[in-house]
Amino acid sequence: MKKLLLSALSLGVVAVVAIVATQAFFSDEETSTGNTFQAGAIDLQVDSKAHYAGLVCVEGHWVQEDQQPPTTRPDLLDDPCGGTWNLKDLTIEKFFEYSDLKPGDDGENTISLHVYNNDAWGCVTINPTLNDDMSSTEPELEAGDTQDTDSIFDGELAQSMHFRIWSDMCSNTGLGAVPGDNIYQQGCDLLLTEGDGPITPRTWALAAPGLPNVFTGAVSAPLIGSNDYYLGVAWDIPTTVGNKAQTDKYMSDISFKVEQSRHNENFVCPVQEGFTPNTLRLENEQEVQGGPWNVIVDQKYVDMTYNSSGPTFDYTLVGQGLAASTQYSLIYYADGWPGNNPGALIGTHLSNADGTINTGPVINAELNMDLPTLPDGNYAIGAKIWLIPSSAYNAGTKSVTVWPPDFNTWFFEGNVYINYNDTQVP
Known part of the structure; x- marks a missing residue:
């Protein structure tokens, strides 16, 4: 029986081969191989260079800035510093981290934004998280300040400071100006905002539909992928600030948001990330x-x-x-x-x-x-x-x-x- 089955199987195979071999239809075949859909990417990286009291933060230490008057804080020379880093994704970095500030102090950060891969709309948000009196000194109370409360927003430092934020993109040989030179050139650089330190969340559009691009002035123009864009952020404490601001501490989060511009004509900057009005x-x-x-x-x-x-x-x-x-x-x-x-x-x-x-x-x-x-x-x-x-x-x-x-x-x-x-x- 086994031999008969094998014989039948062999015959069957031969029969099949014979049938295939006798067919010869005309044919043609065209093949498109490797069809692919791949999502693009968008990545924002940020760098910063910190300046304070005639010093600049270089490789983690304060050094005297070139072509500037002698620093008013010689005690900080060669001391560790923060606020300066190369292009990177932000994690724990802080643009500003200063203590023992006095009336007359000033500083500036030059911040560079770089959008990779795709053009994008962009926004910047400053969200104050603390403006605290910390403690009530005798000079504060004599100046008319109230006794420190449990509130973390009972201080006067934010309202006493002066800030200026501008698009640091001026390129003018007559002025000696180049993008990212940390010098505000009135009439050439574009001013984003100026005034006291915000004590409520504030958002500004860097590039958004229907609004001027703060770096180029062009309306409805997105941030171009692979271009560098510079912001200058200067601050100072006027010499007229009185004793009410003693010991006060001001903290805020600074966040940058980018979103693809293609097929995104209705983009708007949020009032505050994660929340809608009311x-x-x-x-x-x-x-x-x-x-x-x-x-x-x-x-x-x-x-x-x-x-x-x-x-x-x-x-x-x-x-x-x-x-x-x-x-x-x-x-x-x-x-x-x-x-x-x-x-x-x-x-x-x-x-x-x-x-x-x-x-x-x-x-x-x-x-x-x-x-x-x-x-x-x-x-x-x-x-x-x-x-x-x-x-x-x-x-x-x-x-x-x-x-x-x-x-x-x-x-x-x-x-x-x-x-x-x-x-x-x-």
Whole structure:
């Protein structure tokens, strides 16, 4: 049987071969091989060179700057410095990091932006995170300053400093000007902004649809990939600044955003990265002594929409990660402790059994006050809004009664302060 099967198999194979061999259709074949779709890339890299008091930061040390008067800080010669680096992706770099500043001090950073691979729209945002009085010295108090509060925005240093930011692109042999020379040439370099240090987030378009490119002046012109673009950022503390700014500390985050320009005619720079106007994300946070608290990056948050002006404070809340089936109080926390300066209870809400919250239709709260309101220690910057368990709040005295908080189930302002104008209040 085995031999018969093998014989049959052999015959079958031969038969098949015979059939194939007898066919000879006319044919042609064209092949396109290796068809590929590959996404492009966009990468922004930044470099910086720091100047301070007639010194320049070179290879990590302060040296006397060429063709400049002798430094007013000879004590810093050869000392370590920051603020200077070659083109790179930013991680922990700081453009400015100075201590022991005095009236009359000044400095400048030349910042270079380089977009790789593709043309792009671009924006720069300065987000102040601290303008703190730190402590109250006797000269400060004698000058009329108030006693230091718990607020991290009760200082005067930011408002006392003078800043100028410009497109450092002037090329003029008669002026001896070249791009990136850290010298503002009025009428040749393009001024981006000038004034006191911002105490609220500010965003400027470097290149955006319908707006002049700050480096070239051309409207709706993107940043060209592989070109270098220079910004000058100068600062000084006028000699007229009085004692109120003693010990004050000013901190801010500086961020650059680029986005492809092709097929992106509706691009606009965000008011503040991650937020849209009249939306506030309340976050659980980690306390940092003497500085802005750190937002805990997780899936716990509450988004609040609100109106910035009107007879009532109109808001909604949608969020997750709250304590389950718990009564919460939405409060205006007015520094200092315990938040009743003057402070306000805005509303109370019960979380769901799964820890979510959704207040549904807009709620109209009668506050009968603006946010912020004096004597709030954050009056110069805005109002803190918190969502905390009602068991930790006394609505009668408008006071937080529990500290430290449960940072997993309390929701804070995320270092973003709001303003609301109650149109029924004179």
